[in-house]
Each structure stands twice: as C-alpha cells, then as structure tokens.
Amino acid sequence: MLSVNVGVPRANPAKKLAMTGIDKRPVDHPVQVRRPGPKTTGLHSGLVGDPIGDIKSHGGDDQAVYAYAREDYDWWEKQLDRQLAGGAFGENLTTLGIDVNGAMIGEVWRVGEELELQPTFGRIPCATFQARMAEPKWLKRFTKENRTGAYLRIVTPGFVQTGDPITVVHRPDKSVSIAEAFQVYMLEPARLARLLDAEALPDGMRAEVERRIS
Incomplete structure (x- = not known):
C-alpha cells in the first residue's frame, strides 16, 4: 500500500452541493475501516473520518472504499503531461503491485493483518471528478481508457495504514x-447479461441489469 487517503471537505459547485470529499490526502496513521451501511442513511464512507458529500451517488456498503493503482497513475501522467499524487482521483487506497482493474468482482483482498475487502465495480466518473481534473472531455476519456480503479465492500472490518501488504x-x-464489467456496462449494452455472471455484483446493479435486459 503506497498511501491511505482521507478526504478534506471542499465546496462542490459542480453538483451544487455544500461539500465534496474528493480531495483526498495521505495520512500517516492507522485508519479504522468499517461497514458504513446503506448509501443514503448510513455512515457513508467505509473509512472513519472520510467525508462524502454526494450521498446519493457515493459511499454505502458496496462503495465503502475506493482503490486506485499507482501503475495507472504513472500511465495517466504520461498521457496528461502532469504529475498525479496519490489521492488525486479521490481514492482511499493508492496501491502498488496488485491488478486493481483485473480484479474479479467478488474476490477477497486481505489488507494488513485483518482487514478484508471485496471488489464490487469500477468507478463511474461524475461532474465532480471532471471539475477536479479540469481536463477537456475528461469523463469520456476516463471511460474510454477503462482504468477505473475499484470500489470495494468490507468483508472483515479492521485498520489500514500505509505500507500494509495486499494479498488476494x-x-x-x-x-x-472490474475492467470487463465496466466496459460492458458503459460501452457495450448488448452484452449486459454478462454482468450477471458475477455473483457478488451489487444488488442494485443486478436489479438494474435484469430490468434492462428483460
């Protein structure tokens, strides 16, 4: 684990909301990770002390933690000709040496000694992300390149800190x-039924897919 990142509340004119927690900063101490509960009525982020502004779109048990790979940041730095520090995309965990986009929905990661996390889906970009990056047509570009990182649910609560190993x-x-599911959902609607092969697909997304293919 290269860094554990916690949000600093900022104004969010992109969505006309009072606050966004996309501005994530590395912390140098262990952070408690627990199941946040339902998206709109629970504790929102899986990391204690991590704020979420748009509680309709982010957070909740199936998006409790967001991970992004340093390897993908390195790729984007070359494409954008700018430096991207850990947390730049609003992720909680900046990883190294684990295939985040190639992770299978429903596999289990052990992080450190006790925390266990389960990938659920890729990050669907939003207006807040566009405003933060200030890159032309960023949402379309991020979607096309399919280097989304992964949302994770919490299987076993625990603590996380910089330097923790991640093991599948x-x-x-x-x-x-994660990469195939995102590609299908965002760009290949004719193949939506493929997502139903993932037993750990979030319930809300499963219901949406079943409705769209019926």
Whole structure:
C-alpha cells in the first residue's frame, strides 16, 4: 500500500452541493475501516473520518472504499503531461503491485493483518471528478481508457495504514473482472447479461441489469 487517503471537505459547485470529499490526502496513521451501511442513511464512507458529500451517488456498503493503482497513475501522467499524487482521483487506497482493474468482482483482498475487502465495480466518473481534473472531455476519456480503479465492500472490518501488504486470498469460480464489467456496462449494452455472471455484483446493479435486459 503506497498511501491511505482521507478526504478534506471542499465546496462542490459542480453538483451544487455544500461539500465534496474528493480531495483526498495521505495520512500517516492507522485508519479504522468499517461497514458504513446503506448509501443514503448510513455512515457513508467505509473509512472513519472520510467525508462524502454526494450521498446519493457515493459511499454505502458496496462503495465503502475506493482503490486506485499507482501503475495507472504513472500511465495517466504520461498521457496528461502532469504529475498525479496519490489521492488525486479521490481514492482511499493508492496501491502498488496488485491488478486493481483485473480484479474479479467478488474476490477477497486481505489488507494488513485483518482487514478484508471485496471488489464490487469500477468507478463511474461524475461532474465532480471532471471539475477536479479540469481536463477537456475528461469523463469520456476516463471511460474510454477503462482504468477505473475499484470500489470495494468490507468483508472483515479492521485498520489500514500505509505500507500494509495486499494479498488476494479468494477468487470466485465464476465472475467478471472490474475492467470487463465496466466496459460492458458503459460501452457495450448488448452484452449486459454478462454482468450477471458475477455473483457478488451489487444488488442494485443486478436489479438494474435484469430490468434492462428483460
């Protein structure tokens, strides 16, 4: 783990909301990670002390933690000709050496000694992300390149800190990778039924897919 990042509340004119927590900054101490509960009525972020402004779109048990790979940041730095520090995309965990986009929905990561996390889906970009990056047509570009990072739900609560190792301790027999699921959902609607192969697909998304293909 390269860094653990917690949000600093900022005004959010992009969505006419009072606050956004997308401005994530590295912290140098262990952070408690627990299940936040339902998206709009729970504790919102899985990390204690991490604010979320748009509680209709972000947070909740299926988006409790957001991870992004340093390797993908390095790729984007070359494309954008600018430096991108950990937390620049609003992720809680900046990883190194684990295939975040290739992770299978429903596999289990052990982080440090006790925390266990499960990838659920890729990050769908929003207006707040566009405003933060200030890059032309950023949302379309981010979607097309499919280097989304992964949202994770919490299997076993615990603490996380910079330097913690991340190990894949379980892979489902049948699933879909974060990258393939995002590609299908965003760009290949004719293949939506493929997402149903992921048993750990978030319930809300499963219901949406079943409705769209019925």
